[in-house]
Amino acid sequence: MNRFRLSDATIDVGTERNALDHAAAGACVGFEGWVRNHNDGRAVLQLGYQAYAPLAEREGEAILAEAMARFRLREARCIHRVGLLAIGDLAVWVGVSADHRDAAFEACRWIIDEVKRRVPIWKNEHYADGESGWLHPDNTPAGI
Amino acid sequence: MNRFRLSDATIDVGTERNALDHAAAGACVGFEGWVRNHNDGRAVLQLGYQAYAPLAEREGEAILAEAMARFRLREARCIHRVGLLAIGDLAVWVGVSADHRDAAFEACRWIIDEVKRRVPIWKNEHYADGESGWLHPDNTPAGI
Amino acid sequence: MNYRLLYFASLADRAGCASEDRDSDAPTPRELYAEIAKIHDFAFTATRLRVAVNGALVDWGHRLAEGDEVVFLPPVSGG
Amino acid sequence: MNYRLLYFASLADRAGCASEDRDSDAPTPRELYAEIAKIHDFAFTATRLRVAVNGALVDWGHRLAEGDEVVFLPPVSGG
Numbered sequence: 001m002n003r004f005r006l007s008d009a010t011i012d013v014g015t016e017r018n019a020l021d022h023a024a025a026g027a028c029v030g031f032e033g034w035v036r037n038h039n040d041g042r043a044v045l046q047l048g049y050q051a052y053a054p055l056a057e058r059e060g061e062a063i064l065a066e067a068m069a070r071f072r073l074r075e076a077r078c079i080h081r082v083g084l085l086a087i088g089d090l091a092v093w094v095g096v097s098a099d100h101r102d103a104a105f106e107a108c109r110w111i112i113d114e115v116k117r118r119v120p121i122w123k124n125e126h127y128a129d130g131e132s133g134w135l136h137p138d139n140t141p142a143g144i
Numbered sequence: 145m146n147r148f149r150l151s152d153a154t155i156d157v158g159t160e161r162n163a164l165d166h167a168a169a170g171a172c173v174g175f176e177g178w179v180r181n182h183n184d185g186r187a188v189l190q191l192g193y194q195a196y197a198p199l200a201e202r203e204g205e206a207i208l209a210e211a212m213a214r215f216r217l218r219e220a221r222c223i224h225r226v227g228l229l230a231i232g233d234l235a236v237w238v239g240v241s242a243d244h245r246d247a248a249f250e251a252c253r254w255i256i257d258e259v260k261r262r263v264p265i266w267k268n269e270h271y272a273d274g275e276s277g278w279l280h281p282d283n284t285p286a287g288i
Numbered sequence: 289m290n291y292r293l294l295y296f297a298s299l300a301d302r303a304g305c306a307s308e309d310r311d312s313d314a315p316t317p318r319e320l321y322a323e324i325a326k327i328h329d330f331a332f333t334a335t336r337l338r339v340a341v342n343g344a345l346v347d348w349g350h351r352l353a354e355g356d357e358v359v360f361l362p363p364v365s366g367g
Numbered sequence: 368m369n370y371r372l373l374y375f376a377s378l379a380d381r382a383g384c385a386s387e388d389r390d391s392d393a394p395t396p397r398e399l400y401a402e403i404a405k406i407h408d409f410a411f412t413a414t415r416l417r418v419a420v421n422g423a424l425v426d427w428g429h430r431l432a433e434g435d436e437v438v439f440l441p442p443v444s445g446g
Contacts, residue, residue, distance in 0.1 A: 013158070014157070014158040021232060023180070023181040023231050023232060024180060024181055024182060025178055025180065026177060026178055026179075026180040027175070027176070027177060027178070028175070028176040028178060029173065029174070029175055029176075029252075030173070030174040030176075031171070031172070031173055031245065031248075031249075032171070032172040032173075032174075033170060033171060033172075033245070033446050034169055034170055034171070034172060034241075035170075036167070036168060036169065036170040036243065037167040037168055038168060049445065050375055050376060051445070052373065052375055052419070052438055052440065054422035055419050055422050055423070055424070055438070055440075056445075058422065058423065059424075080445055080446075087167050088165060088167060091446070092445065092446050097178075099180065101175065101177070101253075101256065104175075105175075105249065105252075105253050108173075108249075109245075109249050112245065112446060115445060115446055116443070116444075116445055116446035117443070118443070119443060119445050120375070120419075120438075120440050120443055120445075121443055121444070121445030121446075122375055122376035122441070122443060122444050122445070123444040123445065124376070133377075134376040134377040134380070134441075134444070135444035136376065136377060136411075136415075136441050136442040136444060137442055137444055177367050193366065194296055194297060195366070196294065196296055196340070196359055196361065198343035199340050199343050199344070199345070199359070199361075200366075202343065202344065203345075224366055224367075235367070236366065236367050256367060259366060259367055260364070260365075260366055260367035261364070262364070263364060263366050264296070264338075264340075264359075264361050264364055264366075265364055265365070265366030265367075266296055266297035266362070266364060266365050266366070267365040267366065268297070277298075278297040278298040278301070278362075278365070279365035280297065280298060280336075280362050280363040280365060281363055281365055
């Protein structure tokens, strides 16, 4: 089952969401992460995403399997872009369907949180002042 | 500002979501309510939605204005179908964009909850056993 | 006074019509509903309904005027 | 033993390469990172990293084998 994938091409949400269709599903929640023109007070011009692909796909697939087991879902999907992206581009899409909206909202939120926390993908921000830098948020207790 | 509307034709989410685009927005959350093939243990064949249109539009517009004020959003939209719908049809769509995903998830959930609670729209379920009936969930303390 | 009444969902089924004009001495929606509920045998108590006059929600004690459009709203089920 | 090392994000910038083959006596990722961090002047302490061997996450005490692909993963920033 391939519920997660990396993509180096534009994500077509209209096509992808068809995978969520189910006659018993009454609720579908979708999350789109877009490239913003600002971060932490700095103007951003574009973004680069790099992934350790084999592990990213394994971790992404594991997250979606966990979501299917934890929540009462009919289907769940996630696609994450890699490569260079412009402002407004879709960087990540999560879509879930469920009989009821409680499960759909909770699962969609849980999936994007886990993807951001666990999947080996890194963001390189290119700033308006000419600098660029890899983002490495510190989620561990120990500092550098 | 028209952020809410009733529609007697199919909702084209791909087109509608363009209204949410904003260069400063990093998160977009969408909710789709689909016609399910079951409710409360009974098989459903199709649905009819009836609205008291002038008040539905006024209430819907008020809910979206409240959402814009309560949450840190860039944009918010909602479209609700009226008329006869088949299984799998999109009955209601809510879309919001925000700088951060916390606000986007919370606002999208809040809007669909308020729409279901306040907007004068009624659902007539047509069951497989030939019966049909208007749904009037009881949200008030006093019984019939 | 003459009022225009609109009915939706099960109230329209029970009334057998989507709208009607009625002469009534009821000064507020409260009295008007009591009168109408008897005529059409509506099962809902007023506590389960909301009421709108001329397209806006009002209190049950709202003073009605000649020609008002009055709608008794059963519990909604959109979404 | 010979290991294949892959570098990502700021570790690739610091190492000046995306991958390299290295001979090392380090029996586990813990010892291997200490050795590599010194060579490339990596600023991250191991506590801020995760480690993968042959495409799967492992503990820092995992026993390495000849030819293993070892990746030290800096904190991720997808989404």
